Amino acid sequence: xxxxxxxxxSYGVTVFETMSRLAMEMDAINLGQxxxxxxxxxxxxxxxxxxVINGPNQYPPMLGIPELRQAVAEHNKRFYDLDVDWQTETMxxxxxxxxxxxxxxxxxxxxxxxxxxxxxxxxxxxxxxxAGGIPKLVxxxxxxxxxxxxxxxxxxxxxxxxxxxxxxxxxxxxxxDRNELQFIADLVIKHDAYAVCDEVYEHIVFDGDQHxxxxxxxxxxxxxxxxxxxxxxxxxxxxxxxxxxxxxxLLGAIAKAHQFVTFTTPTNLQRAVAMGLEQEDSxxxxxxxxxxxxxxxxxxxxxxxxxxxxxxxxxxxLSVDIRSVGFEGGDVAFCEHIIREAGVxxxxxxxxxxxxxxxxFARFCFCxxxxxxxxxxARLKNHFA
Numbered sequence: 001x002x003x004x005x006x007x008x009x010s011y012g013v014t015v016f017e018t019m020s021r022l023a024m025e026m027d028a029i030n031l032g033q034x035x036x037x038x039x040x041x042x043x044x045x046x047x048x049x050x051x052v053i054n055g056p057n058q059y060p061p062m063l064g065i066p067e068l069r070q071a072v073a074e075h076n077k078r079f080y081d082l083d084v085d086w087q088t089e090t091m092x093x094x095x096x097x098x099x100x101x102x103x104x105x106x107x108x109x110x111x112x113x114x115x116x117x118x119x120x121x122x123x124x125x126x127x128x129x130x131a132g133g134i135p136k137l138v139x140x141x142x143x144x145x146x147x148x149x150x151x152x153x154x155x156x157x158x159x160x161x162x163x164x165x166x167x168x169x170x171x172x173x174x175x176x177d178r179n180e181l182q183f184i185a186d187l188v189i190k191h192d193a194y195a196v197c198d199e200v201y202e203h204i205v206f207d208g209d210q211h212x213x214x215x216x217x218x219x220x221x222x223x224x225x226x227x228x229x230x231x232x233x234x235x236x237x238x239x240x241x242x243x244x245x246x247x248x249x250l251l252g253a254i255a256k257a258h259q260f261v262t263f264t265t266p267t268n269l270q271r272a273v274a275m276g277l278e279q280e281d282s283x284x285x286x287x288x289x290x291x292x293x294x295x296x297x298x299x300x301x302x303x304x305x306x307x308x309x310x311x312x313x314x315x316x317x318l319s320v321d322i323r324s325v326g327f328e329g330g331d332v333a334f335c336e337h338i339i340r341e342a343g344v345x346x347x348x349x350x351x352x353x354x355x356x357x358x359x360x361f362a363r364f365c366f367c368x369x370x371x372x373x374x375x376x377x378a379r380l381k382n383h384f385a
Contacts, residue, residue, distance in 0.1 A: 064092025
């Protein structure tokens with residue numbers, strides 16, 4: 001038989017799926033896969049349910065319902081002082097992953113170079129390669145995650161079409177500061193490139209720091225696509241509602257990819273997300289405060305268990321140096337070991353690199369109930385004691 005696509009078929013089962021399956025088999029606490037363990041805000045769930053009953057339940061507008069696109073534009077103004085035309089510069093997608101896919105399909109031609117910063121979310125590289133792009137990888141290294149400016153500058157060339165920037169960054173938990181963003185913006189402008197900005201954790205930034213969209217920097221308004229996620233902002237990852245902000249000329253091209261990928265997103269979920277984005281500031285502050293408290297809780301407990309923890313500036317992940325508890329194998333072996341022997345699942349950090357990833361670090365997800373975090377930490381402490 002003729003072969004299937006050589007790019008996508010080269011990828012095996014993800015490490016997330018592997019570890020989750022093993023966790024289920026061993027009845028382990030799953031702090032590996034990144035999703036909250038509650039149902040999200042009740043008012044949004046009620047709105048979504050009512051919208052199904054009341055309808056309409058047919059195709060909504062391809063770009064998204066006006067209420068949500070207006071809410072996205074107002075959200076940009078409210079938090080970042082960005083003036084956005086909701087009719088020409090916003091679009092709704094089936095999750096942020098679809099937004100990323102649409103951007104990659106619409107903006108790059110085969111042979112274009114795309115700058116990617118490791119460690120990176122697992123969908124970036126397959127989609128760039130499938131679209132014919134040539135990835136240029138730049139590495140951040142634990143424990144400090146410093147931006148390697150010389151390496152980043154070297155990754156840009158006359159062939160660079162795009163940089164894909166994730167801030168706050170999963171799994172590095174890095175929040176890029178204004179100085180770093182300015183360095184990136186200068187490279188984008190110098191090489192006449194675009195920036196696709198994955199900002200799904202924009203409201204989960206800790207210790208009084210603030211998320212700064214690259215789009216807000218001088219000269220970047222017409223070169224950036226900014227992507228948000230209802231799944232992350234409202235702790236309902238199953239909803240798969242994403243939204244993007246982009247200059248009209250770029251959004252027009254991206255929308256043409258969107259119409260052939262999913263075309264549209266469930267109306268009832270869009271209505272609920274629109275209401276969510278319009279909530280008082282207290283909701284967004286509460287989301288951040290809750291996750292910061294959970295970060296501190298799991299960090300303190302893991303410190304007590306003997307782990308050396310890495311600083312988490314944003315997102316809902318925390319990484320540890322597995323050597324600090326005397327484990328002599330690699331991070332994949334460590335994660336398999338603690339599932340089987342301690343009853344807790346984590347993700348090896350090397351999975352977020354392409355080659356020679358850091359083999360001594362594991363990532364835990366802390367957006368779980370406090371009792372679950374306490375039990376996981378107690379199991380790890382008991383095991384490594």
